[in-house]
Amino acid sequence: MKRQSNYTVEISCNIKKIWDIVVNCADTNWRSDLIKTEILSETSFKEYFKNGGETIFTITEKTPYTRYHFNMEN
Template sequence: MEKIKESTIIANFCSPIETVWNIVTDNTAYTWRSNVVRIEVSDDGNRFTEFTKDGFETQFTITMKNPYERYEFDMKNKNMNGHWIGLFSKDGSGTKIEFTEEVEVANPIMNLFVKSYLKKQQETYVIDLKKSLGE
């Protein structure tokens, strides 16, 4: 594997932390996500697989779930391995999120573009989340 690439996005929402947390961590409710067509969740809820519109799948294993504070998982697909950290904090009556993705990509060509790809994915996620919250 190549060097780890990292991307962080920080966003603020007017919605209460409980609402933001519940939307982000409920892997059975994904219709608000514009780039995901299906998510399969394991019986124990600790693993899930996301499927994109073009059929690409990524597997996730939840490694930490500290309600209203921290949510983490490992992720893996045919192109990369990585880890995702979601930090949640109250911001007045609203919520601040800080989401960081760290990935390793085996393909040296893909490695050149992975950071910009991660940024775009994170921006899409925040836009979708704001829409879901009605903000």
């Protein structure tokens, strides 16, 4: 079964600072639910959760400061 979710968030902060934090897959210290993140390729990465789950992300569109789209599989 395929499910789709769309989220839009507005944050009152410097856009470059937020963008740099959110798209930095190597540093996820701001995510308290993760054990680690593994970079699989230039466009995919895997998150490992404290509860034992895993999610693979495949980035489909990345327009700096504008759009960050990805597919998730877990």
